[in-house]
Amino acid sequence: MIIERIADKEAIERFLRNDAGLHLYELGDLDGFFWPHTEWHAARDGGAIRAIAMIYSGAELPVLLAMESANTAALHTLVSGIVPQLPGRIYCHLTPGTEGALAGRFSLEHHGRHHKMLLRNRSRLGESDAQHVVQLTRNDLAEMESFYRESYPGNWFDPRMLETGQYCGIGIGGALASVAGVHVYSPVYKVAALGNIATHPRYRGQGLGARVTAGLCRQLLGSADAIGLNVKADNAAAIACYAKLGFAFHAEYDEYLAVEKPG
DSSP states (O other): OEEEEOOOHHHHHHHHGGGTTTTHHHHHTTSTTTGGGEEEEEEEETTEEEEEEEEEOSSSSOEEEEOOSSOHHHHHHHHHHHGGGSOSEEEEEEOTTGGGGTTTTEEEEEEEEEEEEEEOOGGGGGGSOOTTOEEOOGGGHHHHHHHHHHHSTTOOOOGGGGGGTOOEEEEETTEEEEEEEEEEEETTTTEEEEEEEEEOGGGTTSSHHHHHHHHHHHHHTTTOSEEEEEEETTOHHHHHHHHHTTEEEEEEEEEEEEEEOOO
16 A cells, blocks of 8 residues: 555545545545645555545645545554654544554544435425525624634634625624534535534524525535534534425544654
8 A cells, every 4th residue: 555645636535536525624634725735645556546545734734634445444544654743733534443553643532423414305495494694704703703702612613714705694683693603615516515504592492593604505406416514423402403494414523632652
């Protein structure tokens, strides 16, 4: 098995398309909007790519995406091979079992098992009330940052993502009550990964999260063939909400904070 850096977008895309639902984030990161912040590694056997891992450096904390459903042995070999090249502190999305490849160099803090869900039944969106959902822009940035501090502390929100035009909100009394957006969006690769979905504590339990998510998904239908999201496996309420909107389970993975061991 040969481990190598790879920068051939077409070859990367061909491999990722074998399981687009699992690799939704990585497909989106091929877009020119994200590509400059990515570093790609592949495991090859007989010239064929068997596994791919990507490091995204566009956030304050770098993120390693290393997931594979068909060849977990190749993925483990790949991650083991790139461990020396990883920064000393990195957040990781990993196929369960892959974390062992990091354990020699890093201390791992488990941030939970997660589900990847894909929008399978688009007709459900038409059954959802998306009234009063509006598109958010750069002009709303200050209010959004204040909203997230109160409603979703510690979340990953990159203000650059507002440039995609794929953030929506519902206001009550002149202030944001619920917001839904994207972590990754590419009209070129026709994928969208939803993220930063939150409702202000004062307005929870009223279905606003479902409404704003439905509104965003309807907006995305014209430009994204694959729409998905990540949700913690133990968040039964959120999973039920997304299921009502037409999302279904696709795969599972684990999130870890990896910090280099002293010495």
